[in-house]
Amino acid sequence: MILELDDVHVTLGGSHILQGVSFSVAPIGVTALLGRNGVGKTTTVKAILGLVRRTGRIDFGGDPVHRLRTHEIVRRGIGYAPEDRCVFAKLTVTENLALAERRGSAHAYDLVYELFPELKARSAQAVGTLSGGQQQMVAIARTLLNDNRLIVVDEPTKGLAPKVVTEVAEVLERAAERVPMLLVEQNLALVRRLAGDGVVLAAGQVVHRGPVRELLADAALTRELLGVGQARGESVTPPTRPAPSGGSIHPLAIVKDRQPPDEVSPPESTRSDAP
Numbered sequence: 441m442i443l444e445l446d447d448v449h450v451t452l453g454g455s456h457i458l459q460g461v462s463f464s465v466a467p468i469g470v471t472a473l474l475g476r477n478g479v480g481k482t483t484t485v486k487a488i489l490g491l492v493r494r495t496g497r498i499d500f501g502g503d504p505v506h507r508l509r510t511h512e513i514v515r516r517g518i519g520y521a522p523e524d525r526c527v528f529a530k531l532t533v534t535e536n537l538a539l540a541e542r543r544g545s546a547h548a549y550d551l552v553y554e555l556f557p558e559l560k561a562r563s564a565q566a567v568g569t570l571s572g573g574q575q576q577m578v579a580i581a582r583t584l585l586n587d588n589r590l591i592v593v594d595e596p597t598k599g600l601a602p603k604v605v606t607e608v609a610e611v612l613e614r615a616a617e618r619v620p621m622l623l624v625e626q627n628l629a630l631v632r633r634l635a636g637d638g639v640v641l642a643a644g645q646v647v648h649r650g651p652v653r654e655l656l657a658d659a660a661l662t663r664e665l666l667g668v669g670q671a672r673g674e675s676v677t678p679p680t681r682p683a684p685s686g687g688s689i690h691p692l693a694i695v696k697d698r699q700p701p702d703e704v705s706p707p708e709s710t711r712s713d714a715p
């Protein structure tokens with residue numbers, strides 16, 4: 441296991457947010473961190489990165505890191521694409537990447553520009569003028585620039601149009617071939633496509649661990665844990681693409697952007713903040 445959390449607790453603003461979170465991340469492929477809004481996914485990620493005070497044990501690559509500070513943890517080889525992307529809007533693509541260069545690491549510009557030809561073409565453009573999807577690409581590219589042993593990506597497709605979700609999914613898939621990934625994601629089609637194992641949080645605790653295919657194949661469990669169902673009209677589609685009348689879009693349609701709606705619509709997204 442590349443990353444192991446054991447009984448991690450976080451208290452924020454007097455609230456006990458993480459209440460003994462324990463799970464591990466496989467050294468290969470994508471592990472999905474799932475759960476409804478507000479259950480503590482981002483807080484878990486921040487606890488790993490040392491961005492919030494936490495108790496409990498966190499091992500990375502077999503070594504304890506829970507007493508280290510963020511820059512020390514990052515230097516050990518964790519790349520982080522945060523939920524709000526945290527790109528420098530006024531700086532160019534090249535400048536954003538240059539700022540992400542870590543000393544003592546090789547810098548894989550060739551890989552980054554191969555995976556993101558769009559960013560190469562826009563290398564002199566201010567990141568604040570890029571589309572949301574392109575900005576997300578910059579955030580992901582930064583994690584791939586350095587010699588990381590794990591990348592942590594928090595909701596990379598949030599707020600993106602279906603076509604852009606497809607592009608981000610492809611990039612994540614290629615990235616995950618190179619480096620293991622902990623992925624927070626509410627688009628279950630994307631989770632199904634990318635992730636091997638899944639960890640589900642509810643109210644600051646792990647309530648399920650196991651292969652995501654098994655979880656997503658169990659409609660009742662998916663509904664119970666992730667709050668989405670198979671009933672017509674219950675599914676949530678991205679705001680830019682309304683569901684065809686009387687039905688919902690097949691989850692893989694969101695990723696591939698070309699699949700016709702299925703008769704029986706499997707669970708689609710846990711996002712509860714979409715219209």
Ligand SMILES: Nc1ncnc2c1ncn2[C@@H]1O[C@H](COP(=O)(O)OP(=O)(O)OP(=O)(O)O)[C@@H](O)[C@H]1O
Pocket residue numbers: 452453454455457475476477478479480481482483484
């Ligand atoms: N600084 C803070 N002070 C107090 N409460 C906080 C703070 N940060 C987060 N919380 C609370 O902690 C809980 C977990 O938040 P977190 O951002 O980890 O959820 P999440 O699972 O990532 O949600 P989402 O899917 O909406 O991104 C929420 O109830 C949130 O309001």
Ligand SMILES: [Mg+2]
Pocket residue numbers: 481482483523594595
């Ligand atoms: Mg979050």
